[in-house]
Amino acid sequence: MNDDYQYDNQTVKGFIVSSIFWGVAGILIGLWISVQLWKPEWNVPPFFTYGRLRVVHTNGLTFGLGVGAIFGISYYIVMRLAKTPLLFPKLARFHLYLFNIAIALAAVSLFAGMNQSLEYAELEWPLDIGVVILWVIFAVNIFGTIIRRKEEQMYISLWYIIATVVAVAILYIVNNLSVPSGLFKSYSVFAGVNSANVQWWYGHNAVGFVFTTPILAMFYYFLPKSTGIPIFSHRLSIISFWSLVFAYLWTGAHHLVYTPLPDWIQTLAIVFTVFLIAPSWGSVVNGFYTAGADWPKAQANYLTKFFILGITFYGLQTVQGPTQGLRVVSQLIHYTDWVPGHVHMGTMGWVTMTVAASIYYVIPKICKTDIYSIGIANTHFYLVLIGQLIFSITMWITGIQQGALSKAVNPDGSLKYAMVEIIAKNYPYWQMRTLGGVIFTIGMLFFIYNIYMTIRKGKALAVSNA
Amino acid sequence: MAGLHEKLHTRPVTFAVLSAVVILIGTIVTMFYPMLTPQMHPKLENLKPYTPLQLAGRDIYQREGCNNCHTQTVRPLKTEVMRYGEYSKAGEFAYDRPFLWGSKRTGPDLARIGGKYPDAWHSMHFEDPRAFFAESNMPSYGFLNKRKLDAGDVVSHMKALGFPYTSDEINALDGKTEMDAIVAYMQVIGIAAAKKPAIAEAARAEDKNPLSGKPEAVAEGKDLYAANCAVCHGSDGEGGIGPDLTDNVWLYKEGDMGDGALHNIIANGTQPGREIEGGKAKGGMPPFGAQMDKNKIWALIAYIRSIHGK
Numbered sequence: 156m157n158d159d160y161q162y163d164n165q166t167v168k169g170f171i172v173s174s175i176f177w178g179v180a181g182i183l184i185g186l187w188i189s190v191q192l193w194k195p196e197w198n199v200p201p202f203f204t205y206g207r208l209r210v211v212h213t214n215g216l217t218f219g220l221g222v223g224a225i226f227g228i229s230y231y232i233v234m235r236l237a238k239t240p241l242l243f244p245k246l247a248r249f250h251l252y253l254f255n256i257a258i259a260l261a262a263v264s265l266f267a268g269m270n271q272s273l274e275y276a277e278l279e280w281p282l283d284i285g286v287v288i289l290w291v292i293f294a295v296n297i298f299g300t301i302i303r304r305k306e307e308q309m310y311i312s313l314w315y316i317i318a319t320v321v322a323v324a325i326l327y328i329v330n331n332l333s334v335p336s337g338l339f340k341s342y343s344v345f346a347g348v349n350s351a352n353v354q355w356w357y358g359h360n361a362v363g364f365v366f367t368t369p370i371l372a373m374f375y376y377f378l379p380k381s382t383g384i385p386i387f388s389h390r391l392s393i394i395s396f397w398s399l400v401f402a403y404l405w406t407g408a409h410h411l412v413y414t415p416l417p418d419w420i421q422t423l424a425i426v427f428t429v430f431l432i433a434p435s436w437g438s439v440v441n442g443f444y445t446a447g448a449d450w451p452k453a454q455a456n457y458l459t460k461f462f463i464l465g466i467t468f469y470g471l472q473t474v475q476g477p478t479q480g481l482r483v484v485s486q487l488i489h490y491t492d493w494v495p496g497h498v499h500m501g502t503m504g505w506v507t508m509t510v511a512a513s514i515y516y517v518i519p520k521i522c523k524t525d526i527y528s529i530g531i532a533n534t535h536f537y538l539v540l541i542g543q544l545i546f547s548i549t550m551w552i553t554g555i556q557q558g559a560l561s562k563a564v565n566p567d568g569s570l571k572y573a574m575v576e577i578i579a580k581n582y583p584y585w586q587m588r589t590l591g592g593v594i595f596t597i598g599m600l601f602f603i604y605n606i607y608m609t610i611r612k613g614k615a616l617a618v619s620n621a
Numbered sequence: 622m623a624g625l626h627e628k629l630h631t632r633p634v635t636f637a638v639l640s641a642v643v644i645l646i647g648t649i650v651t652m653f654y655p656m657l658t659p660q661m662h663p664k665l666e667n668l669k670p671y672t673p674l675q676l677a678g679r680d681i682y683q684r685e686g687c688n689n690c691h692t693q694t695v696r697p698l699k700t701e702v703m704r705y706g707e708y709s710k711a712g713e714f715a716y717d718r719p720f721l722w723g724s725k726r727t728g729p730d731l732a733r734i735g736g737k738y739p740d741a742w743h744s745m746h747f748e749d750p751r752a753f754f755a756e757s758n759m760p761s762y763g764f765l766n767k768r769k770l771d772a773g774d775v776v777s778h779m780k781a782l783g784f785p786y787t788s789d790e791i792n793a794l795d796g797k798t799e800m801d802a803i804v805a806y807m808q809v810i811g812i813a814a815a816k817k818p819a820i821a822e823a824a825r826a827e828d829k830n831p832l833s834g835k836p837e838a839v840a841e842g843k844d845l846y847a848a849n850c851a852v853c854h855g856s857d858g859e860g861g862i863g864p865d866l867t868d869n870v871w872l873y874k875e876g877d878m879g880d881g882a883l884h885n886i887i888a889n890g891t892q893p894g895r896e897i898e899g900g901k902a903k904g905g906m907p908p909f910g911a912q913m914d915k916n917k918i919w920a921l922i923a924y925i926r927s928i929h930g931k
Contacts, residue, residue, distance in 0.1 A: 206686025347714030
């Protein structure tokens with residue numbers, strides 16, 4: 156592309172590098188808390204206990220790695236699909252700086268125990284305002300650029316990015332409404348059963364609109380780009396998009412099965428959760444058939460395996476999730492380690508896989524060079540795959556064990572196991588999970604090294620061409 | 622449909638507005654609509670707002686992220702009710718902003734923790750969980766003992782929530798530690814709901830211990846004692862948080878207590894006000910009936926009898 160120089164690649168690169176930085180921090184804290192579970196001496200009160208570190212881990216990876224990559228890669232995609240530079244490049248640069256300041260402050264505040272106790276919305280109110288500003292800046296730039304686009308048709312990825320911005324705005328603002336009491340403390344405006352319903356409407360759709368729609372935007376853009384094969388069915392992508400965006404919002408209460416929440420809300424949520432298999436698999440089928448249309452060609456590109464395995468894990472995730480929502484399954488595995496096993500198949504298998512592959516595509520493009528080493532990329536791929544499988548499978552096994560032991564009774568009907576006995580039986584699995592995490596982390600280090608060397612290679616080429 | 626969408630593709634603002642409408646349908650039906658109805662705002666008649674000390678404790682619970690490992694909702698499932706007590710009712714949470722039901726039970730559920738153990742049990746357990754359960758993975762929270770509450774903060778929090786308080790309650794915070802606060806919070810969780818005993822069936826008062834004096838029962842009882850009882854009653858029954866078990870005082874009264882009554886206390890605990898052997902229990906001992914079957918409790922009694930008078 157001749158007008159490449161117009162594109163604000165530096166901001167894109169800045170977001171990608173920042174997201175990798177926060178990603179490493181979040182993963183290392185994840186390893187730390189995984190050890191704390193089987194070695195309580197690794198808790199260092201007051202700042203580094205499990206209760207405080209777990210939220211640093213989840214927020215660091217959701218907002219640092221996830222949202223950072225989403226901002227950067229969405230800017231990249233939007234500029235190219237609109238065939239025009241960002242409307243406000245300086246604002247985008249400010250967005251990058253503000254993002255890093257906000258994530259740093261967020262981490263410090265969570266270490267300090269400033270915590271609203273709402274899952275994935277733990278940040279206290281001053282930081283909530285910061286997060287809203289970040290999304291407003293993003294929305295202004297995205298919409299502005301799309302409106303001024305030079306390409307008449309909006310491609311699938313743009314639909315998903317638009318839906319992401321709209322949904323996040325509604326979800327984040329509503330769930331964080333609170334009455335402040337000083338700068339560091341606030342109380343939710345919602346109470347009791349109602350606050351549970353609002354929180355899980357938010358919590359589940361944070362998964363939907365941070366870990367699903369923007370990642371699908373990347374998938375729909377980079378799979379055809381890296382393989383050179385157009386997307387299999389435009390019609391299927393239209394049906395998948397609207398039914399996904401419609402159905403997601405009904406499903407939050409599947410997190411509250413058997414709680415005092417009114418039964419009809421739970422049942423409605425379970426029904427829509429099962430329905431969600433259809434639009435999710437719409438994208439899975441579209442991905443498979445796209446690569447399958449010319450498999451030798453798709454196979455020739457090293458990124459295809461990242462995308463196809465990523466969408467496969469997305470497919471497995473979106474069958475496992477609705478299964479868990481069913482009452483008969485929920486009563487066994489809810490509140491157990493099965494659920495972290497499920498979550499990490501999505502985050503390590505689908506999200507990180509797809510984001511990493513997108514970064515592999517973007518960084519050489521904007522550095523005007525090729526990837527430093529396909530061999531290292533392949534090593535990265537297999538290590539994160541093995542690490543994630545060990546993590547998820549051990550947690551599924553121990554989750555079933557926890558559920559089953561807590562229900563086990565003696566012949567006279569009394570409970571067979573005390574809670575502490577059930578905890579003790581998890582230790583070998585928790586240790587194996589740490590091993591899986593270490594393997595995954597090593598895989599990510601290969602990835603980072605590869606990206607670092609590619610950027611260096613690009614700089615060296617730029618100097619020699621000058 | 623595809624035709625309509627082709628047009629929609631070229632109009633980003635219309636597209637965004639339509640997305641918002643589609644997103645809002647499920648949101649309105651499952652979230653905004655119920656919020657406007659009384660079913661989402663139930664309140665038990667005897668539920669009270671938190672006192673300043675209890676609220677300070679709840680704030681600490683949130684600050685330390687206790688909800689990452691402990692749930693506060695008992696599901697209406699048979700074994701869960703046996704393990705934790707009466708299942709959670711919608712009306713118990715009216716003053717919880719936000720709810721703290723949690724999503725993961727790395728440790729036990731706490732919805733019925735209020736009144737289950739004496740205060741001293743909690744503060745000692747917070748300080749050193751592994752002194753109670755060798756295989757516990759809970760962090761130690763001894764530092765809460767060293768931190769004093771800030772009455773000014775507590776007042777501003779009470780005001781933000783609109784909870785009533787008296788100046789006596791605020792003055793009483795003077796010198797109180799964060800440990801006092803979190804223990805006070807533990808003791809108020811879930812007490813507004815009517816309590817049912819965790820286990821219905823226990824021995825009758827006139828029952829005799831069928832394992833009395835049997836050496837293998839005494840040996841089994843000794844192990845059970847070390848695992849379950851020693852933290853409160855001392856490693857040799859000399860007493861501690863709970864009373865001495867080697868003397869002849871039972872439930873504040875001189876004189877022996879029958880095997881059946883002892884069995885009943887171990888199985889069902891000593892909830893305050895419960896009538897046992899003509900006396901009123903003052904509370905302190907949790908029920909063990911859910912985790913020890915009848916014969917295990919008889920073995921334990923055989924052991925307790927064996928250390929009597931030593």
